[in-house]
Amino acid sequence: MKDIKDIIAKNLTELRTRAGFTQLQLAEKLNYSDKAVSKWERGEAVPDLRVLVKLSEIYGITVDDIVKGENLPHKKPNLSLKVRRLLVVALSVVFVWFVATGLFITFYFIPATEAYAYFAFVAAVLPTAIVLTVFSALWGNRITTAISSSAIVWSCAMIIYITVTVFAPYFTQIYLVWVAAAVFEILIILWFLYRSFLKNKIKVENGASSATKKEK
Numbered sequence: 220m221k222d223i224k225d226i227i228a229k230n231l232t233e234l235r236t237r238a239g240f241t242q243l244q245l246a247e248k249l250n251y252s253d254k255a256v257s258k259w260e261r262g263e264a265v266p267d268l269r270v271l272v273k274l275s276e277i278y279g280i281t282v283d284d285i286v287k288g289e290n291l292p293h294k295k296p297n298l299s300l301k302v303r304r305l306l307v308v309a310l311s312v313v314f315v316w317f318v319a320t321g322l323f324i325t326f327y328f329i330p331a332t333e334a335y336a337y338f339a340f341v342a343a344v345l346p347t348a349i350v351l352t353v354f355s356a357l358w359g360n361r362i363t364t365a366i367s368s369s370a371i372v373w374s375c376a377m378i379i380y381i382t383v384t385v386f387a388p389y390f391t392q393i394y395l396v397w398v399a400a401a402v403f404e405i406l407i408i409l410w411f412l413y414r415s416f417l418k419n420k421i422k423v424e425n426g427a428s429s430a431t432k433k434e435k
Contacts, residue, residue: 223286228262230285234278235260247360249273250418308354312347319343341381344374361418365411369404376400 235245235256242260246253249270258264266274268282275282322339326332348370355363376396383393 222262224262224265227265227286228260231256231266231274232260234274234280234285238278245277248277304354304358308351311350311354315343315346315350316340335385338381341378345371345378348374361411361415365407368407372400372403372407 235242238245240248242253242256246256249256251270255264259266271282271285275285278285319339319342323336326336326339348367352364352367352371355367359367376399379396380393383390383396387393
């Protein structure tokens with residue numbers, strides 16, 4: 220009978236390969252280092268129970284399948300969940316632009332607002348960015364959240380710039396709004412770099428803690 224470490228190592232390697240994850244991508248989902256994942260797959264260490272439960276959730280199987288399974292169930296992990304999430308995001312964005320289109324049509328057929336009806340589409344950029352940021356915070360990663368957060372900043376700047384340019388053309392210093400947006404963009408970048416640093420630090424500490432437990 221195979222050693223349990225060998226069985227777990229084989230199953231973890233097979234499951235990750237089926238899912239199309241790299242060791243680094245899987246490590247990010249678990250808040251561990253890719254070195255820890257590599258050790259598990261080589262049979263040099265065994266994930267603790269908490270990690271095994273998390274892995275079973277990611278792959279859509281049971282902990283028993285990982286620990287004892289010689290023939291793993293053929294499932295596409297989280298594929299249907301990803302598709303559903305993408306559909307929810309897409310439908311939310313489409314709804315924002317559906318409302319914007321309705322407002323555009325309404326304002327276009329009112330003589331007093333016809334010339335400014337296009338503002339409905341200009342304004343729609345901001346709620347779109349907000350929707351993407353919310354869903355990215357729930358289901359995305361650091362990169363998608365940083366991009367969508369930046370989109371909020373620049374869409375606000377664009378709306379302010381266009382509004383002032385159209386309704387207050389005498390205000391020539393409106394270009395400063397882009398400077399302000401650039402400052403906020405730098406703050407966003409610094410914030411996410413700091414978050415990334417903290418997360419990597421936690422991964423290293425978790426990996427070291429796991430290695431220490433195995434040595435004991």
